[in-house]
Amino acid sequence: MPPPPPTWDSATADESDTAASDREQPRQRVIEAAADLLAREGRDAVTTRAVAVAAGLQPPAIYRLFGDKAGLLDAVAEYGFASFLATKEARNPDAEPQDPIEGLRAGWDLAVEFGLANPALYTLMYSEPTRAASAAFKTGMKILMGRIRRLAADGWLRVDEDLAAMLIHATARGAVLTWLSLPEDRRDPALLTTMRESMVTAVTNDKPAVQSGGPAGAARALRAALPEQTTLSGAEQHLLKEWLGRLASDG
Template sequence: MTNRDPADGPRRRIIEATIELLESGGPDAVSTRAVAAAAGMQPPAIYRNFGDKDGLLEAVAEYGYAQFLEDKRARLDLTPEDPVEELRRGWDMTVEFGVKRPELFAVMNRAAGEGADAAHRAGLEILHGRVRRLAAGGWLRVDEELAAQIIQATGQGAVITWNATPAERRDPALLTILRESMVAAVTRAEPTISAAESGPAPAARALRAALTDDADVLSEAEHLLLREWLTRLAADGGAPRA
C-alpha cells in the first residue's frame, strides 16, 4: 500500500466509492471493476494507487478510522466532567458507529495495514485516557489494562451481536444492559477519593486503597516500601522534603 494522503483527489474518490459500494451492497459488491466504475476511473487506477484489492481495503479501514476519530475528538469537549458518564458516552459512540456502519466497521476490525493500525492505536489512546481519569478519580475496581480490555470487548461484542441479529428481533435494551454491565464491572459505585481532587495525592490514596496485604505480586518488603511512599504522597502530594 502506497503512503499517500487520502485527501489526494483520485485516491479519495476511489476510497469513497468503495465505501459507498460496501455500505450499499456489502463485501460482494466491492470489485475492482465496480469500484473503478463508481469512481469514474479505469481499473488500472486502483492498482496504481493501492497495489491490489487488499491494499484498497486497508486504505478504506484507515479512512474509516480517521472519520471515526475526528468525530470522537470533536465530541470529547462535549462529554461531562463525570468520568463514569464520560465512559458511558465513549462506549455509546463506538457502538453507535458500529451499528450504523456495520460493513465499514467490519473492514476496520479486520485491517492489519500500518495506517489502519496507527489509527487504531490512536483510538486506544483515547480509551486509555478515559481509563486513567477513572483511576485518578478513585473509580476503578480493576486494573487499568483489564478495564480497557473489558470496555473494548463489550463494545465490539455489542456491535457484532446487534449486527448478526435479524432487524425484527433487535432490542435496544441489549445495548443498554451491556453498557451498564461494563460500567458495573470496571467502576465502583462510589469513588475511593473525592472526584473534585486532582494531582498525585488523590491518585496515591486510590492506589493505596486498592492494595491488599495478601497480594503476591510484591514481596513483603516491597509492599511495605510502596505503602510508605503512597502514604507520604497521599499526605502532602509529594512536596519536596528539605
C-alpha cells in the same frame, strides 16, 4: 521590487508537494468510492472494477495505488477508523458529562452508535486483527486510555488500566457485531444497555476507592499519576510502578 525567484531547493519542494497532492487525490477518490459501494451494496460489491468505474479510473489504477484488493480494503478500514476518530474530536467539550462514569457511558454509546450507523464499514474495520495497527485506531485508543487514566487517578477504576481498555473496547465491539448478526425482529435495545452496564460494573467502583482507605484503589490512583511527577528517576518510577501494580492487584 519583485520577490527573488525560488531557489532550486524550494522549487523542487513545491513540485514534490504538488506531485504528492496529485497522487493523493485519486487515492482518496477511490477510497470514498469503495466506502460508498460498501455502504450501499455490501462487501461483495467492492470489486476493483466496480470501484474503478465509480471513481472514474481504469482498474489498473487500483493496483497501482493499493497493490491489490486487500490493500484497498485496508485503506477503506483506515478511512473508517479516521471517520470514527473525527466523530470523537467533533464532540462539544461543553457537552461532556462532568460525572466520570457518565462520561464513560457516553464514550461507549458513541462507539456503538457509529457501528450501528455504519454496519458494513464497521464490520470491515474489525474483520482483521491486523487493522489494530491503523494510525487512526491507535489515536482513538490513546483518547480512550486518557479517559481511563482519569478514572484511575480519581480512584474509580476497579481493574488495571490495560484490562479496562480491553473490556470497554471488547464490549462495544461485541455489542455492535452481535446486534448486526441478529434478525431485525430480534434486536432488543436492552442488549446494548445491559452490555454497557455490565462493562461499567466490571471496570469501575461504586465509589472512588481512594476514599475507602484501601491500598488497592490508592495504588491505582498513584500509579495513574506517576507520569506527571518529575522527582523520581526513570529507574525509580519503574520500581515504584511494579510495587504499586502488586498492591493494585490485591483489591
